[in-house]
Each structure stands twice: as C-alpha cells, then as structure tokens.
Amino acid sequence: MVNATESYYMGSREASGGNHAVLNTVLVVVASLLVLEQAVYKWKKGHLPGPSWSIPIIGRFADSLNPSLENYMSGWKLGDLSAVSVFNIFIVQAAKNEYSRKIFSSGSYAEPCLVASAKKVLDPNNWVFLNGKVHSDYRKGLNVLFTRKALSSYLPIQESIYRKYFDQWTKESTPKSYMMAMRDLNMETSLKVFCGDYIPQHAQDDISDKYWLITVALELVNFPFAWPGTKVYNAIKARKVAIKWFEYASAQSKARMALGEEPECLIDHWTKAMHEAKHNDRDDGSSKVLRAREFSDNEIAMVVLSFLFASQDAMTSGVVYIFQLLADNPAILAKVREEQYRVRGGDVESATTLDMLDQMTYTRACIKESLRVKPPVIMVPYMTKKAFPITKEYTVPKGTMLIPSIYPSLHDPAVYADPEAFVPERWLANADGEPSDAEKAASNYLVFGHGPHHCLGKEYAVLHMTALIGAASVLMDWDHIVTPDSNNVQVIATIFPKDGFVAKFSKREQVA
Numbered sequence: 001m002v003n004a005t006e007s008y009y010m011g012s013r014e015a016s017g018g019n020h021a022v023l024n025t026v027l028v029v030v031a032s033l034l035v036l037e038q039a040v041y042k043w044k045k046g047h048l049p050g051p052s053w054s055i056p057i058i059g060r061f062a063d064s065l066n067p068s069l070e071n072y073m074s075g076w077k078l079g080d081l082s083a084v085s086v087f088n089i090f091i092v093q094a095a096k097n098e099y100s101r102k103i104f105s106s107g108s109y110a111e112p113c114l115v116a117s118a119k120k121v122l123d124p125n126n127w128v129f130l131n132g133k134v135h136s137d138y139r140k141g142l143n144v145l146f147t148r149k150a151l152s153s154y155l156p157i158q159e160s161i162y163r164k165y166f167d168q169w170t171k172e173s174t175p176k177s178y179m180m181a182m183r184d185l186n187m188e189t190s191l192k193v194f195c196g197d198y199i200p201q202h203a204q205d206d207i208s209d210k211y212w213l214i215t216v217a218l219e220l221v222n223f224p225f226a227w228p229g230t231k232v233y234n235a236i237k238a239r240k241v242a243i244k245w246f247e248y249a250s251a252q253s254k255a256r257m258a259l260g261e262e263p264e265c266l267i268d269h270w271t272k273a274m275h276e277a278k279h280n281d282r283d284d285g286s287s288k289v290l291r292a293r294e295f296s297d298n299e300i301a302m303v304v305l306s307f308l309f310a311s312q313d314a315m316t317s318g319v320v321y322i323f324q325l326l327a328d329n330p331a332i333l334a335k336v337r338e339e340q341y342r343v344r345g346g347d348v349e350s351a352t353t354l355d356m357l358d359q360m361t362y363t364r365a366c367i368k369e370s371l372r373v374k375p376p377v378i379m380v381p382y383m384t385k386k387a388f389p390i391t392k393e394y395t396v397p398k399g400t401m402l403i404p405s406i407y408p409s410l411h412d413p414a415v416y417a418d419p420e421a422f423v424p425e426r427w428l429a430n431a432d433g434e435p436s437d438a439e440k441a442a443s444n445y446l447v448f449g450h451g452p453h454h455c456l457g458k459e460y461a462v463l464h465m466t467a468l469i470g471a472a473s474v475l476m477d478w479d480h481i482v483t484p485d486s487n488n489v490q491v492i493a494t495i496f497p498k499d500g501f502v503a504k505f506s507k508r509e510q511v512a
C-alpha cells in the first residue's frame with residue numbers, strides 16, 4: 001500500500017522528471033534555432049567580409065541604436081561588399097561606387113526600403129511606396145513642379161523668409177547652436193514654397209511643431225503597435241493634421257487656377273498644369289500623364305507630405321554644413337562675397353533671380369563641394385525583392401537589406417584629390433571652358449542618389465542653398481565658435497556636427 005505522503009512525493013518526483021524533460025526539449029529547440037541562425041547567416045554571407053558569426057538574435061543591434069560615421073566607415077573598409085546581421089535582418093553594404101550605382105538602378109531586383117514604421121506614419125497609400133512603371137508614371141506627373149518657371153516663382157517666397165530669419169539671428173546677443181533654427185528656416189520655406197498662402201500662419205506653425213513628432217517616430221526600431229502614447233501614434237495624429245491642411249490648400253488652389261490666375265506656389269503649378277492638360281492648353285512631357293489622371297486633393301496632400309519628409313533633414317544638414325565650412329574657410333567666403341557683390345551689381349537689396357543664380361558659378365561650386373565633403377545622406381537602404389546576382393561570384397539573397405553607400409564615392413581619393421579638404425575650385429571649368437576632372441566624374445557624385453528613385457527635388461535643393469548662402473554672405477558676418485565636437489559627426493538619419501554648429505551672427509556693414 002502507498003500512503004498519501006508517499007503518493008505525494010512520488011507524484012512530485014514524476015512531475016519534476018516531466019519538467020526536466022520539457023526544459024531539455026526547450027533547450028534543444030533553442031540551441032538548434034541558434035545553430036540554424038548561424039548556419040543561415042554563414043550561407044547568406046558566402047565569401048563576403050564581415051563578422052564570421054552573428055550575435056544571437058540581436059546581431060549588431062547595438063551599433064544601429066547609436067549609428068556613427070566611424071561605424072559606417074569601418075563597415076565600408078571591410079570590402080567593396082560586406083555583410084552583417086541586425087535582428088535577423090541580413091544586410092549587405094556596398095562601398096564601391098560601381099556596386100552602389102548598380103543597386104540604385106536595379107529596379108527589377110531591389111527597391112528603396114524605409115524603416116518599418118514609415119508605412120504607418122506616412123500612410124500606406126503614399127506614392128513614396130510605389131515602384132516600377134506605376135512609380136515612373138507618377139513621377140512624370142510631378143516634373144511640372146520643378147521647371148525653370150516654377151523655380152523662379154519660388155524665389156521671392158524663399159528670400160523673404162531668409163531675411164526674416166537673418167533678422168532674428170543677428171539680434172541674438174550670445175552664440176548658440178543653430179541646427180534647430182536652421183531646421184525652422186527650412187520648414188517655413190518648404191511650407192510656404194509648397195502651399196503658398198493657402199494655409200494660415202497659425203496652422204503652419206502647428207504643422208512645423210508637429211512635424212517633429214513624425215521625424216522622431218521614423219526610428220529603425222519602434223514599438224510594433226500604434227497604441228496611444230507611442231511615438232508612432234503621435235506621428236499618425238500629426239500626419240492627419242498636416243494632410244487635412246494640405247488637402248485644403250489643394251482644393252483652394254484648384255479653384256483659383258480654374259479662374260486662370262497665376263501660380264504662386266508648388267501646388268499651384270501642379271493644379272494649373274492639370275487644368276491646362278485637361279483643356280489641351282499644354283503639350284509637354286507631363287501633359288500625357290496629367291490628362292490621363294486627375295490627382296485628388298488627398299494625393300496632392302500626400303506628395304507634399306512626402307516632400308517634407310524627403311527634404312527637411314537633408315536640407316537642414318546641407319545648410320548647417322555650408323555655414324560651418326564657409327566660416328572655417330574665410331578666404332573662400334571672401335570669394336563668395338566678391339561674386340555676390342558683382343552679380344548683384346553692388347545692390348544687396350536686389351531680389352535674386354534665376355538668371356543671377358546661373359551667374360553664381362563660384363557660390364554654386366561651394367554648395368556642390370559642401371554636399372560632397374559632408375553629404376547629408378550617407379547611404380540609402382534598399383531591399384531585394386528577388387535574388388540579385390550583383391557580381392559573378394556573389395548573389396544577394398531575396399529579402400536582404402542591400403545598402404548602396406554614398407559617402408565613400410564622394411571621398412574617393414582617386415577621383416577627388418585630398419578628399420577631406422573643402423576645395424570649391426575642383427568644380428570650376430578651366431580657362432578654355434572645359435569641365436574639371438571632378439565634374440567629368442559625374443558617376444561618383446551620388447549626393448542625390450541615382451536611377452529611378454533619384455532625388456526629385458535636387459535642382460530646388462541646390463537653388464535654395466545657393467540663394468540662401470548668397471544672401472547670407474552679403475547681409476551677415478558670422479563666427480563659428482569651434483568646440484571639441486565641431487568636427488565630430490552625429491548621424492540622425494542625416495549627418496550634423498555633434499555640437500549642432502555653435503555660431504554668432506551679426507549684421508554686415510555695407511560698403512558705400
């Protein structure tokens with residue numbers, strides 16, 4: 001007979017034996033998965049340089065939490081193509097110009113991949129997620145936004161905002177970091193150039209403040225659900241407010257352009273072109289697309305949102321660095337000023353025109369060089385949609401994050417002698433008008449990407465920076481307060497000086 005106490009102990013012995021068996025099974029399964037993870041990583045990596053094993057589960061997650069230029073550089077130094085894994089996402093980086101361009105133009109194998117939260121934050125129906133023919137047709141409809149006529153109508157808007165900010169900056173009594181102030185200048189310029197006066201000032205201020213919620217929600221890794229209180233939830237709310245106002249601007253613009261009025265902002269140029277295409281008053285590359293489809297207020301609103309998203313950080317990075325590089329190179333700034341006084345006929349109050357900007361060869365060379373030395377975007381993540389035979393020896397597996405880099409092409413000593421130096425002269429034609437070697441090596445200049453998704457706003461971006469720095473050089477003096485972090489780079493999607501560019505601006509004495 002087994003009494004109750006013995007039965008209890010025997011039962012608990014059996015239960016503990018059972019628990020051990022479950023534990024052993026779990027351990028075997030986990031160990032097998034970990035071995036499998038390593039085997040899959042090794043198989044995908046093939047002969048590529050990179051860590052020979054992946055940190056279990058998280059991979060190189062710590063590096064992606066605190067991205068730094070130094071980390072990227074050490075990756076690029078590993079080889080023309082190299083491999084790494086983050087959270088089981090297999091990543092291949094291309095350092096060599098030839099491979100970066102191949103990825104950028106490989107529409108049938110790879111497409112741009114934004115961070116996981118982007119679809120929720122920007123709206124899954126946003127045109128930025130299109131690819132292939134439907135994407136290139138959509139883009140054709142947008143060409144009307146950056147014609148010479150359109151660009152010259154944006155200039156007076158831009159200039160009035162520059163002067164307003166210069167006034168504020170020169171009134172500051174002590175030096176401060178100008179990164180956020182320059183972001184505000186860019187945001188106000190973008191909103192006014194894109195939407196004109198359709199959106200009241202209080203709403204523009206609100207959008208500008210709320211847009212920050214969108215920026216901070218586009219992190220590499222985010223809480224997976226858009227629950228109240230999360231960054232993604234706040235960003236979706238911010239997007240809805242902005243979209244409501246952009247739709248309103250589009251509806252107002254359509255009504256005004258139908259009355260035959262002159263376009264005053266980017267949305268006007270779009271709705272005017274649509275109106276003309278519909279009534280057969282227009283015959284250019286975009287007319288066919290614009291005749292075939294009418295863009296709704298919501299579509300126009302989402303394009304404006306995508307422009308803010310694509311431009312804000314990159315423009316701010318570009319503007320911060322050109323101010324810093326010119327302050328650090330007074331001889332170059334003096335040459336910019338000499339050109340500005342000459343082109344403006346000594347009249348610093350004269351309105352900048354597109355013809356004047358065409359004559360600002362040296363100032364434009366400075367912008368081109370600044371974007372080369374400190375490219376706002378150092379790489380762009382793409383994702384393979386099928387196996388991609390990138391070289392004879394290596395095929396990138398489907399589902400790989402494939403990253404064409406931009407920075408190494410722009411710092412290649414074989415193309416740009418002394419690549420870290422800021423030398424605008426390298427872009428100037430020789431005495432016979434022949435393009436310089438740097439200009440001839442156009443395939444290395446990947447600042448704005450390459451291929452079907454290359455930057456749609458690049459002409460506008462360069463004009464904005466040229467007009468801004470041209471006006472700044474004749475209206476202001478500025479001192480860069482150099483700190484130990486001025487030449488260190490922080491990567492917040494785009495790149496910035498670690499100290500945010502500490503400076504002091506003052507009004508410039510005008511020579512009689």
Ligand code: HEM
Binds near residue numbers: 311458
């Ligand atoms: C200095 C400023 C800027 C830089 C460095 C920059 C850089 C880039 C880069 C590297 C890409 C990815 C290209 C690719 O994958 O091949 C891109 C795409 C894009 N950019 Fe810019 N950008 C700037 C300003 C702007 C501005 C001002 C706008 C709009 C007004 C704009 C609109 C876009 C759009 C819409 C795309 C996506 C195009 C597509 O997918 O078809 N960007 N930009």
